[in-house]
Amino acid sequence: MITDPVFGEGYVAHRINLGVDAEGPVAATLVHRLPEAPDATPILVGHGWSDYVLDRELLDHLGARGLDVWGLDLRKHGRSLLPHQTPTEIDHLNRYDEEIGAALRIIGRDRPPILLAHSTGGLTATLWALRHPGTVKALALNSPWLEMHLGAAVRRLLSRPVSRIARRLHARPLLPQGSDGYARALHREFGGLYDYDLALKPAGGHPFPADTFAAVIDGQSRLEAAGPLAIPVLVMHSARSAFGVGFTEAMRRADSVLDVRAIAEAAAHLGPDVRIEAIEGARHDVFLSDADARYRAIEVLDDWLDRLPA
Numbered sequence: 001m002i003t004d005p006v007f008g009e010g011y012v013a014h015r016i017n018l019g020v021d022a023e024g025p026v027a028a029t030l031v032h033r034l035p036e037a038p039d040a041t042p043i044l045v046g047h048g049w050s051d052y053v054l055d056r057e058l059l060d061h062l063g064a065r066g067l068d069v070w071g072l073d074l075r076k077h078g079r080s081l082l083p084h085q086t087p088t089e090i091d092h093l094n095r096y097d098e099e100i101g102a103a104l105r106i107i108g109r110d111r112p113p114i115l116l117a118h119s120t121g122g123l124t125a126t127l128w129a130l131r132h133p134g135t136v137k138a139l140a141l142n143s144p145w146l147e148m149h150l151g152a153a154v155r156r157l158l159s160r161p162v163s164r165i166a167r168r169l170h171a172r173p174l175l176p177q178g179s180d181g182y183a184r185a186l187h188r189e190f191g192g193l194y195d196y197d198l199a200l201k202p203a204g205g206h207p208f209p210a211d212t213f214a215a216v217i218d219g220q221s222r223l224e225a226a227g228p229l230a231i232p233v234l235v236m237h238s239a240r241s242a243f244g245v246g247f248t249e250a251m252r253r254a255d256s257v258l259d260v261r262a263i264a265e266a267a268a269h270l271g272p273d274v275r276i277e278a279i280e281g282a283r284h285d286v287f288l289s290d291a292d293a294r295y296r297a298i299e300v301l302d303d304w305l306d307r308l309p310a
Contacts, residue, residue: 004031006079006197007056016102018075023086023171028099029079030106033059033069040068041114041137042107047071048119048145048285049212050088050205052078054196058287061298062116065305070113072103074121078200086171087206093124093219100128104135114305118142118285119258123219126270130226138232138308140301143284146266147220149259159217166214173207180204181247182256186288194288220266229271234304236297237263238282253293257284275304 004011011033018026031053043062047053053071063069073079074096076089090096107113114137117125122144129136148155165174183203184190190203241261242254260278267276277300279286281293289297 004079006052006054007031007059010034011056011059013079014106016099016106018098018102023089024084025082026075026085027080027082028075028102029073030099030103031071031073031079033063037066037068038108038111040066042068042070042111043114043116044103044107045069045071046115046117046121046125047073047077048121048143049208049216050077050201051118051121052197052200054078054201055285055287058298065302067114067305068107068111070103070107072099074099074124081200086209088212089171089209090215091166091170091211093127093215094131096124097128097131100124112137114138114140114308116140116142116301117144120145120216122146123216123223126229127219127223127226129229129231130223133230136231138234139229140234140304141236141267142286142297143237143255143258143260144235144263144267145216145220145258146223146270147259147262148217149262151259151262151265152224155217155220159221162210162214162217166210169210171209171211174210174213175208177202177204177207179245179247181244181251182284184247185251185256185283186285193290223266224269228269229274231271231273232304232308233267233270233274234301235263235267235270235274235276236279236282236286236300237267237277238284238286238293239278239280252283252290253281255282255284 004013014030016028122141180203238255242250286297
């Protein structure tokens with residue numbers, strides 16, 4: 001356990017060794033906000049694809065609410081990416097069970113946390129909660145990648161060819177680095193409000209490994225076939241999407257990564273206790289939006305947290 005190299009004083013980082021895979025040693029990183037709060041409800045924050053736990057202001061807000069705050073950088077992402085690794089590469093989302101399970105053991109087996117997860121991490125967290133009932137108190141999802149653009153029909157159309165390509169390419173990229181439009185709406189280097197490490201969260205993302213894309217499609221298919229969640233769920237997303245090859249001003253006030261209609265449609269089937277909130281003016285990460293939308297997203301999260309059963 002060391003002082004977290006990203007957040008610095010007030011946060012510590014636990015390295016979770018996960019053995020080796022075809023590329024070599026594998027590790028994840030669990031970040032904890034100090035001081036220790038063993039009697040407080042824990043909340044575990046997760047990131048999206050080609051991303052890392054970076055929003056210290058949000059984590060500090062959660063800590064000020066009296067929660068015991070943790071964050072998990074998954075293998076081959078952010079703090080956990082090692083020099084020999086293909087960024088973001090995974091061949092099945094269930095492999096993340098290793099670091100999620102290890103994180104929950106460190107937090108405490110008798111302390112089921114609230115999971116707050118973003119984008120692909122939201123899909124992974126939802127699948128974990130479905131397959132490990134009783135380990136999670138509640139689930140808050142920030143623009144979760146629950147479904148492909150334009151819905152299930154597109155996913156079903158892509159599933160078989162992407163699976164075949166992934167068996168051939170494995171960790172090699174299926175998709176190149178994407179547009180930097182989202183980063184231009186976010187990062188101070190491009191006139192945005194937020195400062196984060198562009199080596200850990202590149203503008204346009206990393207090239208998308210073929211087996212990772214296949215793993216996401218497989219996860220979405222398994223989610224569609226799964227039964228309902230028996231825990232409270234909050235799903236937040238932008239009120240609209242705005243896509244383009246290059247940056248447009250509309251991207252400052254919209255989700256330029258995912259199809260928000262597909263998110264909302266999939267979210268409606270997650271269980272009997274699901275609250276879905278469209279945040280006007282929000283970006284893909286609703287908490288990295290302009291001040292008004294960020295405030296509204298935090299207001300919605302706080303209200304939902306206040307209503308959770310003790």
